[in-house]
Amino acid sequence: xxxxxxxxxxxxxxxxxxxxxxxxxxxxxxxxxxxxxxxxxxxxxxxxxxxxxxxxxxxxxxxxxxxxxxxxxxxxxxxxxxxxxxxx
Amino acid sequence: xxxxxxxxxxxxxxxxxxxxxxxxxxxxxxxxxxxxxxxxxxxxxxxxxxxxxxxxxxxxxxxxxxxxxxxxxxxxxxxxxxxxxxxxxxxxxxxxxxxxxxxxxxxxxxxxxxxxxxxxxxxxxxxxxxxxxxxxxxxxxxxxxxxxxxxxxxxxxxxxxxxxxxxxxxxxxxxxxxxxxxxxxxxxxxxxxxxxxxxxxxxxxxxxxxxxxxxxxxxxxxxxxxxxxxxxxxxxxx
Numbered sequence: 670x671x672x673x674x675x676x677x678x679x680x681x682x683x684x685x686x687x688x689x690x691x692x693x694x695x696x697x698x699x700x701x702x703x704x705x706x707x708x709x710x711x712x713x714x715x716x717x718x719x720x721x722x723x724x725x726x727x728x729x730x731x732x733x734x735x736x737x738x739x740x741x742x743x744x745x746x747x748x749x750x751x752x753x754x755x756x757x
Numbered sequence: 758x759x760x761x762x763x764x765x766x767x768x769x770x771x772x773x774x775x776x777x778x779x780x781x782x783x784x785x786x787x788x789x790x791x792x793x794x795x796x797x798x799x800x801x802x803x804x805x806x807x808x809x810x811x812x813x814x815x816x817x818x819x820x821x822x823x824x825x826x827x828x829x830x831x832x833x834x835x836x837x838x839x840x841x842x843x844x845x846x847x848x849x850x851x852x853x854x855x856x857x858x859x860x861x862x863x864x865x866x867x868x869x870x871x872x873x874x875x876x877x878x879x880x881x882x883x884x885x886x887x888x889x890x891x892x893x894x895x896x897x898x899x900x901x902x903x904x905x906x907x908x909x910x911x912x913x914x915x916x917x918x919x920x921x922x923x924x925x926x927x928x929x930x931x932x933x934x935x936x937x938x939x940x941x942x943x944x945x946x947x948x949x950x951x952x953x954x955x956x957x958x959x960x961x962x963x964x965x966x967x968x969x970x971x972x973x974x975x976x977x978x979x980x981x982x983x984x985x986x987x988x989x990x991x992x993x994x995x
Contacts, residue, residue, distance in 0.1 A: 677951055679958040682935045682965060688947055690954040700942050 670714060670746070672755050678703065678711055687711070687754065697753060707745045714755060720746060765789040767838050767887040767898035771829055774798040779818035780825055784901050786911050794836070797828040826885070826902045830946040834956040838889045838898070840946035845886030845897040845914075846870060847879045852897040852914030853988050854886065855972075856944045857922040864906050866922055866974060869981040873993065883908035885946075888916065890963050918968045918988045925973030927983040934965035941969075 675693030678685055685708040689697035703711060713723045720742050727738040749755045760780065763772045764787040772793035773780065781788070799821050807820040807827070830840040843856035844863040848870065855863045870878045881897050884904025889896040895916040903909040921932075921940045941964065948954045970987055974980035985993050 675951065677955055677958075679955060681938060681958060681962050684935055684938055686938070686942060686958065688942075688954055688958065690947070690951040691949050694947065694949050700947075702939070 670719060670755060670757055671717070672711070672715055673753070676754050678708065680708075685711075699752075701752060701754070706741070710742055710745050711749075714746075763789050763791065763793050765791060766829065766900045767833065767836075767889055767896075769794045769833075769836055769838070771832075772796045773825060775821055775825065776801070776804075777818035777821050780821050783822045784825075787901060795829075795832050797825055797832075799824045799828070822902070826900075829900075830885075831948045831950065831953060833887060834948060834953050834960060837891070837960060838887050839957055839960055840885050840887055841941075842885060842944040842946070844883050845881040845899075847881050847897070847910075847912060847914035848874060848989065849877055850914060851917040851989070852881065854888075854897065854916060854919045855922050856919065856940065858943070861922055861924060862974075862976065863922055864904075864908070865976055866972075866980065866984065869976070869978075870985065873978065873981050873985075873995070879910040879912055880908045881910055881912055881914060888960075890960050895963065895967060916967055918970060919964065920970045920972045920984055920988060922972050922974065924975065927975060927977070927980050928973045929970050929983050929987045931987075932969050932971050934969055937969045937971070 673693055675689055675691040676687055677690055678687045685703040686700055687703060688700045710723055723742050724735055724738040727733055728735050760775045760778055762781050763770050764784045766787055770789055770791045770793040776799060803824050804817055804820045807824045833839055843854050844867045846853050846867050855866060857863050864883055867880055881899045882903050883906045885902045887898040887900055889898055897914050897916050899909050899911050901909060921937055948957055972984050974983060982993055
């Protein structure tokens, strides 16, 4: 799983936005807004982590079960896949 | 047919090597002899790519103007400037920016300002004004790329307020920058180079220093009064 080339994330005040640059901007003209959790997931995917690894990280850092964490991460990942921003 | 000339836009000088005379004619109000900051040259391949963006066939000489615009827009963030889709208007010494998707009625609304305020109002650019983020505040600049209406005036103004326009019963309210981020982001020219796009987003954050409004309006004097009173802080008297 990785973020396709050309997508960048930036914090603008209290929000995180993702925009497409380069080749990616030819097919993706929109932008998306990420919340704090989605932003952390984004960073971990960028670091090469899998959903399971990110879920384990969340269990260590938040009051959350492994099942719930995996479920939440998958939800965000599937949106990003649907948007064509990350590939499996 | 090949032309080399320079234009000054947003206080920056672009030296342009164009294939058609038309580009120079198109930019005639902005020609300069000053030393250049950037050099731009178009290629036939780029003109073909440019054509690919439109469903209607355009003459190559026209496509070259939009191609030059795209080059300029890609370079501007390097000098703390961005292109924004909207109508930039100057009233007395204040600059106001009306933004909305195409067809909502930004130009129509700006024309209401002209109708009721006359020559005190100038449209700096009716489609793609340039915003300069300077130590002195945010400056609105003109350029000849101004959309189908073809309205621009070679002047500048300090940005005092941004108005996000939509249709509806006349009403205006001030909004937080972060609540208006979506509406702003979709109207900004996003460069294709990653570092320049990143710089653009960095610059955009500075828009939080100006007042941002959401305006719902129809086409009437009341629509003008609604935005005028809020944006200028004055009460319109005729």
